[in-house]
Each structure stands twice: as C-alpha cells, then as structure tokens.
Amino acid sequence: MSSGVCTVAVDVGNTAVKLALREGDQVVDHTIKHDHSHWHLEAIHWVQTVVACQETRWRISSVHRHAAETLIEAIENEVDASTIDCITFDDVPIEVAVDSPSKLGIDRLLSAFAASRLVPLQSRRSGMAVVDAGSAITVDWINHAGHFCGGAILPGLSLQSRALAMGTDALPEILWNTDRPLRLPATNTNDAIHGGILIGVAGAIDSLVSRYFSGQDEPLTSPGIVILTGGDANTLSPHLQSPHQTHAHLVCRGLLELPVSQ
Numbered sequence: 632m633s634s635g636v637c638t639v640a641v642d643v644g645n646t647a648v649k650l651a652l653r654e655g656d657q658v659v660d661h662t663i664k665h666d667h668s669h670w671h672l673e674a675i676h677w678v679q680t681v682v683a684c685q686e687t688r689w690r691i692s693s694v695h696r697h698a699a700e701t702l703i704e705a706i707e708n709e710v711d712a713s714t715i716d717c718i719t720f721d722d723v724p725i726e727v728a729v730d731s732p733s734k735l736g737i738d739r740l741l742s743a744f745a746a747s748r749l750v751p752l753q754s755r756r757s758g759m760a761v762v763d764a765g766s767a768i769t770v771d772w773i774n775h776a777g778h779f780c781g782g783a784i785l786p787g788l789s790l791q792s793r794a795l796a797m798g799t800d801a802l803p804e805i806l807w808n809t810d811r812p813l814r815l816p817a818t819n820t821n822d823a824i825h826g827g828i829l830i831g832v833a834g835a836i837d838s839l840v841s842r843y844f845s846g847q848d849e850p851l852t853s854p855g856i857v858i859l860t861g862g863d864a865n866t867l868s869p870h871l872q873s874p875h876q877t878h879a880h881l882v883c884r885g886l887l888e889l890p891v892s893q
C-alpha cells in the first residue's frame with residue numbers, strides 16, 4: 632500500500648511489541664518478542680514492507696521503558712519523516728477513577744477505551760469488565776458511566792509456570808503454545824501444573840468479574856459484558872464460565888482510535 636500519512640500503533644508490552652496499522656477498512660497487525668537483538672529493526676522493517684508512506688506517525692504505548700527507548704531510538708535513526716507520540720493517560724478520552732492515573736499502566740486504559748468503543752455506552756445496562764491476559768493479567772472495570780475504575784493484577788500463565796519452576800527443584804517450566812488437553816485430577820506433573828494454573832487463573836477471573844458486577848447498585852437483568860484480549864486470551868477463553876467476547880490486540884485498536892492530535 633502507498634499512502635501520504637500513516638499512523639502506526641505500537642503496544643510495547645513486557646514480552647512482546649504489538650504493531651498495527653490501518654490498510655483501507657482493515658487493521659493489519661504483527662507481534663514481535665523483544666527478547667532478541669534486532670527486534671526493533673524487524674519491527675520497523677515490517678511497517679516498511681506493509682506500507683510506503685510519505686510520513687509515518689508512530690503512536691506508542693509502553694509498559695516496558697527499556698524496550699520503548701530502544702524502539703524510539705531506532706525509529707529516529709532509521710525512518711525519515713516520522714513523528715513519535717508516546718501516549719499517556721491524558722491522551723485517552725475516558726475518565727480515570729484511580730488513586731494515581733499517571734502510575735496506571737497505559738495498556739489497561741487503552742484496552743478499556745477500545746472495549747468501550749466496541750460496546751457503546753447506550754447499549755450497556757451496566758458497567759463492563761475488560762480482561763487483558765498477557766505477561767501480567769489485568770481484570771479491570773468500567774462503570775455504568777464509562778469511567779475506568781481500576782481492577783486487579785495477577786501473574787500471567789507463563790509467569791506462573793516460570794515462578795513454579797524457579798522456586799522448586801522438581802517442577803519443570805511448562806509451555807503454553809501446545810494444545811495440551813485439560814486432565815483433572817492430573818496423573819502426571821506437567822498436566823497437574825497445566826490444570827492448576829489454567830483453572831486457577833480462569834477461576835480468579837470469573838470471581839473478580841462477578842464481584843465487580845455484584846458491587847453495582849442495579850441488579851443485572853442480563854449477563855454483564857466481559858471483553859477478553861491478550862496473548863493468552865484464546866488459551867483461557869474455553870475455561871471461563873463468565874460469558875465473554877474475545878478481541879485480538881485491543882491496546883493497538885485503542886491507539887488507532889484515539890482522537891487525532893495535531
């Protein structure tokens with residue numbers, strides 16, 4: 632695609648960098664882990680192979696300072712005619728009801744913003760929950776007025792299995808990119824870790840979400856809306872009891888939908 636001004640959304644997470652840009656009516660995206668050298672050049676190269684732009688506007692949200700600094704330096708050195716906006720809570724048009732908005736992970740606010748755009752306020756009878764299952768899992772609450780009210784943070788699936796392996800002599804680190812079936816009660820170590828973490832996390836999410844909904848003034852007349860995103864969304868989805876919708880790359884979608892600043 633060739634274009635005048637292109638906006639590239641970049642969600643710098645703790646494990647990976649997610650990139651997205653609009654191509655006509657479609658959003659194309661790409662994920663690159665930032666644990667190897669040259670990942671930043673790979674990211675820039677991906678953008679340059681998808682679009683040829685006279686000017687590139689990078690909208691960056693980051694919860695990982697070092698990775699963000701590496702990418703910004705690479706863009707400044709490698710890409711002509713680019714502007715870089717590092718997004719903060721002030722740029723996101725949603726009321727923030729937490730103790731210190733500047734300390735809130737910007738990914739939490741952007742996925743909440745994107746989730747609110749998916750389900751407009753008028754069609755919601757109550758608040759909604761947004762679950763982002765990445766390196767850390769966040770289970771957040773947007774109230775009936777559309778305000779971001781905070782939520783809960785727990786270790787993600789990979790971090791939990793890494794912590795078990797590091798803190799014990801006999802337990803291996805299990806991998807999550809296999810189609811291991813759930814076997815409970817488990818009759819071997821790997822299945823026991825898999826089932827314990829998976830059902831533990833799914834149960835925690837269900838329990839948190841149900842607390843948020845039951846804390847509301849008005850009793851629910853229909854199931855509350857729960858939006859699920861993040862690298863482990865598809866692994867967790869079959870094990871959640873709360874009805875939910877899964878959407879990929881919500882943070883990037885939030886970035887692309889931010890009102891344009893001049």
Ligand SMILES: Nc1ncnc2c1ncn2[C@@H]1O[C@H](COP(=O)(O)OP(=O)(O)OP(=O)(O)O)[C@@H](O)[C@H]1O
Nearest residue numbers: 644645646647765766767787788789807861862863
């Ligand atoms: N190919 C993959 N490589 C690494 N992790 C993967 C992969 N596929 C799925 N995952 C899972 O995705 C999770 C990381 O999710 P995600 O990419 O959303 O995290 P992240 O980059 O840390 O972002 P965030 O900071 O928003 O949590 C890991 O727990 C891992 O189990």
Ligand SMILES: CC(C)(CO)[C@@H](O)C(=O)NCCC(=O)O
Nearest residue numbers: 694734735736737738739767784
């Ligand atoms: C919780 C994570 C790690 C999720 O990516 C991120 O949003 C973050 O670093 N947050 C800062 C602390 C907070 O949101 O309260």
Ligand SMILES: [K+]
Nearest residue numbers: 738763765861
């Ligand atoms: K996240």
